[in-house]
Amino acid sequence: MDKFYYIGIDIGGTKIKIGVVDNLGRVYHRESIITAENLNEDVVVKNLAAIVNRLQKTFPDIYGVGIGCAGLISHTEGIVIFSPNIGWRNFQLVPKLKALTGLKVVLDNDANAAAWGTFFLNYSGKYSYLMCVALGTGIGGGLILDGCLYRGANGAAGEIGHMTFIPDGPECSCGNKGCIEIYSGTKGILRSAQAKVANNPKSFILKFLEDEKITPKSISLAAEAGDKGAQAIWEETGERLGTAFASVINLLNLQAIHITGGLSLAQEWLEPSINRTIRKRAFDTPADVVDIIFGKQKKDMGLIGSGLLVLGKYQQDLL
Numbered sequence: 001m002d003k004f005y006y007i008g009i010d011i012g013g014t015k016i017k018i019g020v021v022d023n024l025g026r027v028y029h030r031e032s033i034i035t036a037e038n039l040n041e042d043v044v045v046k047n048l049a050a051i052v053n054r055l056q057k058t059f060p061d062i063y064g065v066g067i068g069c070a071g072l073i074s075h076t077e078g079i080v081i082f083s084p085n086i087g088w089r090n091f092q093l094v095p096k097l098k099a100l101t102g103l104k105v106v107l108d109n110d111a112n113a114a115a116w117g118t119f120f121l122n123y124s125g126k127y128s129y130l131m132c133v134a135l136g137t138g139i140g141g142g143l144i145l146d147g148c149l150y151r152g153a154n155g156a157a158g159e160i161g162h163m164t165f166i167p168d169g170p171e172c173s174c175g176n177k178g179c180i181e182i183y184s185g186t187k188g189i190l191r192s193a194q195a196k197v198a199n200n201p202k203s204f205i206l207k208f209l210e211d212e213k214i215t216p217k218s219i220s221l222a223a224e225a226g227d228k229g230a231q232a233i234w235e236e237t238g239e240r241l242g243t244a245f246a247s248v249i250n251l252l253n254l255q256a257i258h259i260t261g262g263l264s265l266a267q268e269w270l271e272p273s274i275n276r277t278i279r280k281r282a283f284d285t286p287a288d289v290v291d292i293i294f295g296k297q298k299k300d301m302g303l304i305g306s307g308l309l310v311l312g313k314y315q316q317d318l319l
């Protein structure tokens, strides 16, 4: 395949990152603007168009612009339906940016963009059925099915973090009760740690505080030092994640689950427990073929994945 250049735009709550990437995921240029200074829709479109038009002069072979944005997105219409962190509602981002730049512009949810980038750069040709899971404060997901990014009927697919784990559990930020994210995201893990420490003031977790607070790293360091309570927290987290994964594996017959995010640093404790739970709960036939992979999130994957969205949407034109 010949080399093509894309502009990737990764819109986050703090920064909007803009970069030029090629179809091998190499980044040739990066810059950013502050999200808080670009909340107004006309202002952000004007600023982004100015940057895109400037970059087109330096990189005349730019094929299109891919944008990843947190929130609910209409991929087909190119509209940010609602982005809670940024406050945009029904923002016609793609039509407006297209009009000012004359380029192909594609918009998707940021988790989908990252999943697409991960698949395209690491697994294309190896797996066609993949789920990417980011473990952190939230538990985000993105699905690749039959080699394509799977968005569902109106773009809301892949929300593994909001699968119900305990029907009457605590309320989640999404409004549902007992989502898996409540138990296996950072807050849930810290809640378990607080309970362990309250029951056992000699817990090693208290030896590894950061800024006098318990963090996921405190629990990992205590687990490494042999603290049984800390090890149990990660094992229990792995069991919960494994339970959710087993359901997804039975439903979708995936070839791989790619796990990233801050909490994935506890791989040593999570991995055996996740694998054991999947073997226990999922059917043997799909469980036999699924690889559980702990991967490092490549730096700038949001930006790269966003840029590569153009290649996903317009791939047919390029081949």
Ligand SMILES: [Zn+2]
Pocket: 161, 162, 163, 172, 173, 174, 175, 176, 179, 181
């Ligand atoms: Zn939820």
